[in-house]
């Protein structure tokens with residue numbers, strides 16, 4: 001794949017066939033605590049570039065940036081959102097609403113990896129908006145994909161870079177197929193397999209706390225079986 005040179009000369013587009021080479025992205029991670037820091041390590045290990053943002057500001061991220069090397073830089077949340085090819089939300093759900101101006105992510109893939117844990121995020125597929133639908137409403141124009149919320153950070157770090165049937169499943173839900181494909185490509189580059197749980201309304205609920213796949217490390221086969229058994233009637 002002929003990679004388009006971004007600011008760092010890294011790949012920016014991931015629409016070429018996989019056999020043409022790696023699809024490298026500049027991924028912004030907003031929230032670099034337990035899960036965000038593990039994701040950052042995995043992404044850099046796989047060759048991606050990361051922009052990191054937290055609540056305390058870029059200075060506080062100096063140790064993590066030093067650990068990760070030149071593929072990582074720290075930003076304020078809004079700058080990270082504007083500069084990334086793809087933005088991952090890994091903050092507490094209650095912090096999501098006003099992280100940055102909505103236009104920072106308009107037209108961009110915005111991965112909602114948060115869990116609402118009863119913070120008004122909605123639960124039932126037919127009973128009001130899911131937490132990811134709220135995220136989509138707070139950031140109109142963003143191409144929201146629910147993903148990376150189901151797996152504990154320790155499992156995420158310990159089970160990456162597997163191959164074949166040994167790979168564990170992550171999930172995508174959203175209303176924009178190209179956005180879901182891009183997120184799936186990114187997650188697959190970390191040695192996982194990706195299962196599509198559907199649209200943002202019904203599908204994101206299938207990944208929420210209490211669902212059949214939440215916090216249960218599963219292979220793709222096991223994940224499909226769990227989702228079938230948990231299918232809404």
Ligand SMILES: NC(=O)c1ccc[n+]([C@@H]2O[C@H](COP(=O)([O-])OP(=O)(O)OC[C@H]3O[C@@H](n4cnc5c(N)ncnc54)[C@H](OP(=O)(O)O)[C@@H]3O)[C@@H](O)[C@H]2O)c1
Nearest residue numbers: 031032033034035054055056090091092114115149152153
């Ligand atoms: N822990 C897991 O295994 C896991 C797995 C999947 C999904 N999740 C979800 O991921 C999210 C984060 O979980 P966590 O366990 O990683 O939490 P955590 O360790 O408490 O980290 C939260 C991060 O969010 C940052 N943050 C908080 N408010 C912010 C704001 N207004 N602007 C920018 N950054 C802000 C914090 O910044 P500071 O570092 O400056 O405090 C911190 O880096 C939650 O929604 C959780 O449900 C967690």
